[in-house]
Amino acid sequence: MSNPTVSRIELWHFGAPLPEPFWPSWIPGYPMTENRCTMIRIVDSDGVEGWSAGPELIRERRGLGDVVGLMLGQDATDIDLAQQRLREVGYFGWKNWWIEPAFWDMAGHRAGQPVWRLLGATEGGEVEAYASFGEVRSGSQRIADAEARYEEGFRTVKIRVHEDEDADIRQVTEVAAAVGDKLRIGVDANQAWRVSAFADAPQWDLDRAKRFADVCADIGIAWLEEPLPMDAYDDQAALNEYSRIPISGAELHTGGEPELRMMIERGCYSIYQPDAIFTGGIDQTRRIIAYCKEKGVTYTPHTWTNGVGFAVNLQLYTLSDRDKPLEFPLEQPSWIPECRDAMITEPFIARDGKVQIPEGPGLGVTVSQEALAQYGEQFFVADA
Ligand SMILES: [Mg+2]
Known part of the structure; x- marks a missing residue:
């Protein structure tokens, strides 16, 4: 039996408002009014999904789908291959290592085990x-x-x-x-x-x-x-x-x-x-x-x-x-x-x-569909 492949990739901008502006010491003069990140959902050909998120300052990842789409159809269980794709994407620009944990999330869900196990x-x-x-x-x-x-x-x-x-x-x-x-x-x-x-x-x-x-x-x-x-x-x-x-x-x-x-x-x-x-x-x-x-x-x-x-x-x-x-x-x-x-x-x-420490499978967290509907904006979706 062959391994499941990456069959769908979705990307969102996410920005949840903060109750008060937050002034990070590491960005002087910049009031954060939202907790912003780019979120990815990867689904394999068995329907198993994995999520991850990487912090976003503005909307700097608008074009990311053009390159992460290269992972469609690849072996979804091969984390070395996911690493290689992300290395390739990084040659020409910034690194997107934050995507790799989505493959571990999928692996955990497949095995019914938390990633730490x-x-x-x-x-x-x-x-x-x-x-x-x-x-x-x-x-x-x-x-x-x-x-x-x-x-x-x-x-x-x-x-x-x-x-x-x-x-x-x-x-x-x-x-x-x-x-x-x-x-x-x-x-x-x-x-x-x-x-x-x-x-x-x-x-x-x-x-x-x-x-x-x-x-x-x-x-x-x-x-x-x-x-x-x-x-x-x-x-x-x-x-x-x-x-x-x-x-x-x-x-x-x-x-x-x-x-x-x-x-x-x-x-x-x-x-x-x-x-x-x-x-x-x-x-x-x-x-x-x-x-x-x-x-x-x-x-x-x-x-x-x-x-x-x-x-x-x-x-x-x-x-x-x-x-x-x-x-x-x-x-x-x-x-x-x-x-x-x-x-x-x-x-x-x-x-x-x-x-x-979460005992649940994968990363042990569940993405809130309610929050995603309220604060998320999907900017890329593609199927293999
Ligand atoms: Mg520090």
Whole structure:
């Protein structure tokens, strides 16, 4: 009996409104009013479907159907082939690794198993999460935010710095002094992929990163995330060697497994945070995780895209040693589970700071047809 083939591909723009504008620290001057993504539905010749989603800034993927249509008719069970097609699509433009998890979703539905079991993980249950804030706020506001998350059960939070050096130092020092005795605090500088298209954005160099890492070490910060540009590999390695606290990063490295292996070999970070939506899909990211283990460095994923992206990275997190908490994007009042996960029927929640690993097949989430009808716009559909 031959394998099922890709018989239909559908693409949507999706944009669910946020209750308040969200000001991501990583895009200064840009108020997000919607949670936007491109969604893909792939159906195989047996009628099994798989979904995935990749974040969208505007409508930049309008022409994507012309190239992903090349996957129609191919073996729907062959993930190496899906990887090859996406590699081909990326030669001439941007990477669309976010599509690959749809093939894993199909594989899970075919097998009646969650993806994490297909990946060889044996233990489900619940995992400890950390509250990942997304905006740059004053120390006093952040202290109140951190207290609120502590009351909800979180024991780790991550704050953002993206201003001038004095303001950055003031914020982390105030927050650490107020809540550092009961909460682990990570700090994300969001320097790896600087966006200055909407307002000026700070650009750190190695000296500033060293000064900031020293401050963080002195006040007991748990880790410092992406304090240097994503391709400043030598400087990253120098900082990682210098710093008294772990330096982390690698969330958007679309070079995937080969790029991450190179970074691990060069000692760029102590904690690697690949996000499968960007870092080569589930297959390349699981190899990155295996290489982290081989080299004795820590893995815990970046998850900040949307509910589907969170689900993808949660599946992969089951392969980790679970010694570092999982990122749980949460910024009241704008970036909240109902909006972050608007495209799926059941938002992920953190109960007592813990997130349940789905037992359901595939990615363990169900795309909400209601939300898709309300907030989605189909822009491509083709049959084999
Ligand atoms: Mg980050």
